[in-house]
Amino acid sequence: xxxxxxxxxxxxxxxxxxxxxxxxxxxxxxxxxxxxxxxxxxxxxxxxxxxxxxxxxxxxxxxxxxxxxxxxxxxxxxxxxxxxxxxxxxxxxxxxxxxxxxxxxxxxxxxxxxxxxxxxxxxxxxxxxxxxxxxxxxxxxxxxxxxxxxxxxxxxxxxxxxxxxxxxxxxxxxxxxxxxxxxxxxxxxxxxxxxxxxxxxxxxxxxxxxxxxxxxxxxxxxxxxxxxxxxxxxxxxxxxxxxxxxxxxxxxxxxxxxxxxxxxxxxxxxxxxxxxxxxxxxxxxxxxxxxxxxxxxxxxxxxxxxxxxxxxxxxxxxxxxxxxxxxxxxxxxxxxxxxxxxxxxxxxxxxxxxxxxxxxxxxxxxxxxxxxxxxxxxxxxxxxxxxxxxxxxxxxxxxxxxxxxxxxxxxxxxxxxxxxxxxxxxxxxxxxxxxxxxxxxxxxxxxxxxxxxxxxxxxxxxxxxxxxxxxxxxxxxxxxxxxxxxxxxxxxxxxxxxxxxxxxxxxxxxxxxxxxxxxxxxxxxxxxxxxxxxxxxxxxxxxxxxxxxxxxxxxxxxxxxxxxxxxxxxxxxxxxxxxxxxxxxxxxxxxxxxxxxxxxxxxxxx
Amino acid sequence: xxxxxxxxxxxxxxxxxxxxxxxxxxxxxxxxxxxxxxxxxxxxxxxxxxxxxxxxxxxxxxxxxxxxxxxxxxxxxxxxxxxxxxxxxxx
Numbered sequence: 001x002x003x004x005x006x007x008x009x010x011x012x013x014x015x016x017x018x019x020x021x022x023x024x025x026x027x028x029x030x031x032x033x034x035x036x037x038x039x040x041x042x043x044x045x046x047x048x049x050x051x052x053x054x055x056x057x058x059x060x061x062x063x064x065x066x067x068x069x070x071x072x073x074x075x076x077x078x079x080x081x082x083x084x085x086x087x088x089x090x091x092x093x094x095x096x097x098x099x100x101x102x103x104x105x106x107x108x109x110x111x112x113x114x115x116x117x118x119x120x121x122x123x124x125x126x127x128x129x130x131x132x133x134x135x136x137x138x139x140x141x142x143x144x145x146x147x148x149x150x151x152x153x154x155x156x157x158x159x160x161x162x163x164x165x166x167x168x169x170x171x172x173x174x175x176x177x178x179x180x181x182x183x184x185x186x187x188x189x190x191x192x193x194x195x196x197x198x199x200x201x202x203x204x205x206x207x208x209x210x211x212x213x214x215x216x217x218x219x220x221x222x223x224x225x226x227x228x229x230x231x232x233x234x235x236x237x238x239x240x241x242x243x244x245x246x247x248x249x250x251x252x253x254x255x256x257x258x259x260x261x262x263x264x265x266x267x268x269x270x271x272x273x274x275x276x277x278x279x280x281x282x283x284x285x286x287x288x289x290x291x292x293x294x295x296x297x298x299x300x301x302x303x304x305x306x307x308x309x310x311x312x313x314x315x316x317x318x319x320x321x322x323x324x325x326x327x328x329x330x331x332x333x334x335x336x337x338x339x340x341x342x343x344x345x346x347x348x349x350x351x352x353x354x355x356x357x358x359x360x361x362x363x364x365x366x367x368x369x370x371x372x373x374x375x376x377x378x379x380x381x382x383x384x385x386x387x388x389x390x391x392x393x394x395x396x397x398x399x400x401x402x403x404x405x406x407x408x409x410x411x412x413x414x415x416x417x418x419x420x421x422x423x424x425x426x427x428x429x430x431x432x433x434x435x436x437x438x439x440x441x442x443x444x445x446x447x448x449x450x451x452x453x454x455x456x457x458x459x460x461x462x463x464x465x466x467x468x469x470x471x472x473x474x475x476x477x478x479x480x481x482x483x484x485x486x487x488x489x490x491x492x493x494x495x496x497x498x499x500x501x502x503x504x505x506x507x508x509x510x511x512x513x514x515x516x517x518x519x520x521x522x523x524x525x526x527x528x529x530x531x532x533x534x535x536x537x538x539x540x541x542x543x544x545x546x547x548x549x550x551x552x553x554x555x556x557x558x559x560x561x562x563x564x565x566x567x568x569x570x571x572x573x574x575x576x577x578x579x580x581x582x583x584x585x586x587x588x589x590x591x592x593x594x595x596x597x598x599x600x601x602x603x604x605x606x
Numbered sequence: 607x608x609x610x611x612x613x614x615x616x617x618x619x620x621x622x623x624x625x626x627x628x629x630x631x632x633x634x635x636x637x638x639x640x641x642x643x644x645x646x647x648x649x650x651x652x653x654x655x656x657x658x659x660x661x662x663x664x665x666x667x668x669x670x671x672x673x674x675x676x677x678x679x680x681x682x683x684x685x686x687x688x689x690x691x692x693x694x695x696x697x
Binding site for chain 1: 630637
C-alpha cells in the first residue's frame, strides 16, 4: 500500500474561503490546534467573487433598518423555507461581524460622517451592504488571512480531500493528497469543519472556478450526513457572455445598485413588464422613481432591476428566447447612461465600480463608462447543502460541522445578494466556536487504517485503466455532465427533461468507473478530474432528484410544468441521504413553524 | 495491487518533473485532437511549468514558487532565461 503522512489536530477546517478562515480563527482563538486545508492557493476563494458587499443591518445610511427588517427580507427572499433560527442569528449577529472585520483592518467605504457606507442591493429593503468599492470579498479574504495567519493555524495548500474518516458514526478526520505531487496524507482531528463552497462546476456556464466541484457536499453525504434543499441553485442574472473564454464570469449586482439598467435589443427596460405581485408595493413603476432610489432618495421604491436574482435571471432568459437579446445571447446592462444624470459620470463609475471597469476593459475590450455591457445568467450559488443545526452548525454526523455555501438552511429557496458574505462570517465563527467545544468535550477518535487504504486504492484506480482498454477521458465525462445539467436542470425546468438528465447521470456514473488517468501523479489534472467526477455526479443527482420532487416554482426553482407556488410544497424541505443500499434516499421533512415573536416580525415587515 | 505508474516516483526530483512535462504534452495533444481547445492549452501550460521546475531544481533551486512562472524562470540558469527572454522579444 502507498505510504501516507499523518497529521494530528484538534480541529480540521476543509476550505479556506471566508467561512473556513473565520472558523479557523475562532477555533484557534479557543486554544485548539487547527489546520486549514485548501484545494487551491490561500486567497483564491469564491468569496472574492462577492463584489457587491456584506449585508448587515447597521442602519448607517437609513435608520429605519434593523435586524428585524433584515430577517424579514431574508425569509421573504428564501420563500419561507429558510431555517428561521439561522436567519434570526444571521440578522442579529451580522453587524457585529462587520465591525469585527473593520477592527481587524478591513477598509470599508465611508459615509460623509465617517461611518461604514452601505449600498442598495436586490431584495434588501434598505441600503444594507457594507462594501469596499466592488472588491468587498477580496478585502474580506485579505483581512481574514492577515488576522488568521497570526492566530497559529496551520495551512495546507493545494490539497484535495478524498474522504472523511469515521470512528463509528463520528467523523474523526480526513484523507487526501497533495495535488502537485500526488502524495497521500491523513489528518486526524476531534472535529472537522466543511467550508468547501459550492457546486458550480456541475454546470457549463458558471461564475465558479475549477475548485467548486461539490466536494464538501459529497464528503458529507458519503460520511452519512444529510443534505437539504439541493434543488435550489441560484443563477446570477448577470454574467459575462462575451468573449467565450470569459463566459460566466460575474458582473456584480452593484452595477444595478449604482443605477445600471437592463435593456433588450430594442432598447426597452423590460424589467418593468414583469414585477411579481408580492414585490409590487416595494418596486418603482417608472424609471424616474427607480433612479431616485439608487441615488438614496428614501421616499422612492427600488427599480425592478433590483428584484430577486431568480426573477431577473428568468426575465433575461425570456428576452433572449424571444429573440430580443443582444448579439451574443444576453441582454444589455447599461451604466454609461447615467451621464445623462451625473456630470462626472466617467469618474463616478470608475470610483464606484473599479473592478467591473477593469474586467470589461481587459477581458472584453469594452469601456463600460461609454457603452453597455452584454450579460446573461450564470450558475452562481447553491442554497442547498449539508443540513446543520442552526446554533452550532453541526451536521447530522457527529463531529462534522459545515459553514458557508456548503451548509444549507439560511437562504431557503433563494439567497439575497450580500447575504453570502455575512453568512460566512456569522456561521464561520459559530462553526469554529462549536467545533472547538466539541473537540474539548470528546476524546480523540480512532482512525481506521482499512478505511484510509480503501480511499487511497479507489483514488488510484484511474491509473489502472488504459484508454486503449476501453478507458475514458475524465474531461469528456465532466463536459458531458456539465452540458446535461446546463440543458436539463437549469433556470427553467421540466419533469421530462430532468428525468432524461437522471438517465444520463446514471450513464455518466458507469463511464466514470472507466475514467482513466495518464502517466504519473505529478501535475496531473486528468487524475484530479477523475477524482472530482464522483463528487460532481453525486451533487448533480441530488439537485436533479430534489428538483423533480418539488413540484412547484419557488425561489430559485422554476418549473415550467408547475409554474405556481404550492401551499403543500411550502411545508417541507427536501432532505437527501445515503440509504443502506448505497442509493440516494429522499425525504420530505416538514419545516419547523416560526415562533410567535418571529411571525410578528415577518408580518410587521411585509 | 497498484501499478508502478501510480505508485512510483512521487518526489520533487528533476527527472520526475521532466517526465510529468512530457506526459502533459502528450495529453494536450489528445485533448487538441478531440477539439478540447481550452483544456489543451491549460494542460500545455502545466507542461511548461513542470519543465521549468525540472530545469530550475536541477540547477539547485528550492521548490517554493508555487505557480509563478516568472519566479520559476528566474530560478532557471542564465542560458534558459536568455533564450526565453530572446524568444519573447522576437515575438
